[in-house]
Amino acid sequence: MQPNEDAMRRDVLPVPDRAPVGLVTYDAKDPDTRHEPIRPIRPPSTAPNVLVVLLDDVGFGASSAFGGVIATPHAERLASAGLKYNRFHTTALCSPTRAALLSGRNHHTVGMGGITEIATSAPGYDSRRPNTCAPLAEILKLNGYSTAQFGKCHEVPVWETSPLGPFDNWPTGSGFEYFYGFIGGEAHQFYPALYEGTTPVEPDRTPEDGYHLMGDMTDKAIGWMRRQKSLMPDKPFFAYFAPGATHAPHHVPAEWIDKYAGRFDAGWDVLREEIFAQQKQIGVIPADAQLTPRPAEIPAWDEMPDELKPVLRRQMEVYAAFLEFTDHHVGRLLDALEDLEVFEDTLIYYIIGDNGASAEGTMNGTYNEMINFNGAAALETPEFLMSKLADFGGPDSYSHYSVGWAHAMDTPYQWTKQVASHFGGTRNGAIVHWPRGFTAAGAVRSQFAHVIDVAPTILEAAGLAEPTFVHGVQQTPMEGVSMRYSFDDGTAADRHETQYFEMFGNRGVYHRGWTAVTRHKTPWLLIGEDVPAFDDDVWELYDTNTDWTQSEDLAQTHPEKLHELQRLFLIEAVRHQVLPLDDRAAERLSPEVSGRPQLVRGNRQRLYAGMGRLSEHSVVSIKNASHAVTAEVTVEDDAHGVIIAQGGSIGGWTLYVKDGCLRYCYNLFGIHRFYVGSETRLSAGRHQVRMEFDYEGPGLGKGGTVRLYVNGEEVGEGRVDATAAMIFSADDTCDVGREDGALVADDYPVPNHFSGEVHWVEIAVGEDAQDADHHLSPEEMLRIVLARQ
Secondary structure, eight states, X not given: OOOOTTTOOOSEESOOOOOOOSOOOSOXXXXXXXXXXXXXXXXXXXXXXXXXXXXXXXXXXXXXXXXXXXXXXXXXXXHHTSEXXXXXXXXXXXXXXXXXXXXXXXXXXXXOSSOGGGOOSSGGGSOOOOTTSOOHHHHHHHTXXXXXXXXXXXXSOGGGOSTTOOOTTSGGGTTOSEEEEEESSOOOSSSOOEEETTEEEOXXXXXXXXXXXXXXXXXXXXXXXXXXXXXXXXXXXXXXEEOOTTSSSOOOOHHHHHTTTTTTTTOHHHHHHHHHHHHXXXXXXXXXXOOOOOOTTSOOGGGSOGGGHHHHHHHHHHHHHHHHHHHHHHHHHHHHHHHTTOGGGEEEEXXXXXXXXXXXXOTTOBSBTHHHHTTOXXXXXXXXXXXXXXXXXXXXXXXXOOHHHHHHHTTTSSOOXXXXXXXXXXXXXXXXXXXXXXXXXXXXXXXXXXXXXXXHHHHHHHTOOOOXXXXXXEOOOOOOOOSGGGTSOTTOOOSOOEEEEEETTEEEEEETTEEEEEOOSOTTOOSOOOOOOGGGOOOEEEEXXXXXXXXXXXXXXXXXXXXXXXXXXXXHHHHTTOOSOOOOSGGGGOHHHHOOOOSSOSSEEEEOTTOOOBOGGGSOOOTTSOEEEEEEEEEOSSOOEEXXXXXXXXXXXXXXXXXXXXXXXXXXXXXXXXXXXXXXXXXXXXXXXXXXXXXXXXXXXXXXXXXXXXXXXXXXXXXXXXXXXSOXXXXXXEEESOOOSSOSSSSSOSSOBOSSEEEEEEEEEGGGGOOTTSSOOHHHHHHXXXXXX
């Protein structure tokens, strides 16, 4: 039995069951038999539905709702009947912003001081949300909400991302009853690696059939909301819609790109001036705001090579189309809410970006952003980029735009994503819409707000207390401040008065309008930057009470104020587990250096037929070392198909059979494909096939010689000129017996299932790859098995 939902105590979750009291009768037919009806737990009767939309890598100055030139009519539609928040802030990076949003606590408090791939063993950076910080979805679910997440989940520790979990930190282990999307930082929008719950699923169509992830996940979200209102109309829902858009790769149907043809021919400097003027015109920045100068590190448009400018223009046309396309599908969600007649009583947050625009695409932009992550940007010459001009944005690309466009998308502020010190990295436009919750419409709100404020706002709107215990664990209080006070009072004094910022050593603190900030690293220099010691960083001081954009550095004229705020940053840093500061990047990719758990250990791994959707963290790394891949297969006449493949069209390798002959392909960033093949057909029966890669180190990303063997006999030899040093892909996976999605090699189709049987595949690296007979004997295999015990 439970009390009335409006009077129910909810500070301890789950709400404890109450044992019945009173007379116990012997016979249910006894007139004195009394039992209260079963009342499922529901939130208070006034609790609204909640939809949180979080876009990815969208700067403050991109959307037309905040003065940008990219059409976002559905953001404007919400804003016309709702509120624009022009001082809303994020953490400057995706995983940290998402962890903060979903917990109501600062990103270091919940262990997310960086993206999951560079987690360390330090508490503020280990990517593990403490059980003392129950997520918002879990709190709402335990109070009677239906919950669902769609799109990107980049909060799962990398050692828990395999198809075997554990799943405690996946969406369905974090309070969401339904999940449809991808695990990781980004997705190939035409060939995504998707999960429904914790089950891998494949898209039901191809790009040629019109498939795009934005349409797919929107369909799933609309279908879920319809089912929820059909089957459980007495329950409100919490839907979290987090597209991979507009994070790279920038993928969008060609007809949307055509809409922006020629729009950006004048370049990023002129574009920035245009956006700045529009922002003042629509009132999202004050009339006296100053446009901050372009950093010296970013070249002017006129300084860029003329032969590259057609590519640069195309990059921005693709990006603009991607953002408008994304807003189009958000509009479909809004239409569905209206069709269900719940639009007026749904609290909607439309957060336009989880950080500033991304400058990770290098100065020239890129056809394949993995090239920069591998420190190999020199491979993309202007001639190569021009040769791909028509393919940008399409299924064969994995593109990102130039740093200059990213800076323009953050107008009027300094810097970009990753730079937590300046508003270009942390200030994002946010729109709140809830007609039955407040009367203000079409207004701008300028109270200081942060992404950690969303969770307490939703709880207050739902009439729910923040719990002190969840699943028996005492909770750390939420660190955000509810924004509800500002909904109907545009003149209300700020309640969120202090906020620290830190990412990769870029750091700052806000306190009652003043900001002290220092930029420590450059966002597009992912490898090899010579950074100063933290004590040598130069701090800047701004009074944003009078200087909206952080344009006038007052450090020299107000040293006492600067020192006061520097001390405040240290106090906040200690309080929220920011220390020790960690500016390492590539080094933290190594589990041995970072101290995080490693899913795959040693230099050998055996995989079996049917295994798939294995992330790079789930497979022993073959990079920068000699290695061998051995497989035992049974074939029939006319053997064909994939034995094993890792990666995709933007980089990876595959061992397969074509026309009965063993073949190997190494795909170098989609720029070069190196093929080695045998002319000896496999006869029917059981065989051991092997590929040996003799790496020509020392050093990173070197080439090597490939040799193919069948039953210990060499059948082919060839050369690979260079290899990926760090990563094949952020999204493509390893599959045994087939390859789905965007393909490593271009001489086999989908489907490409191996026509025979793959009994096992073994990957060996370094000394473990050396075998004088080029063949794994039963004795050797037994020795390997025993060594693993």
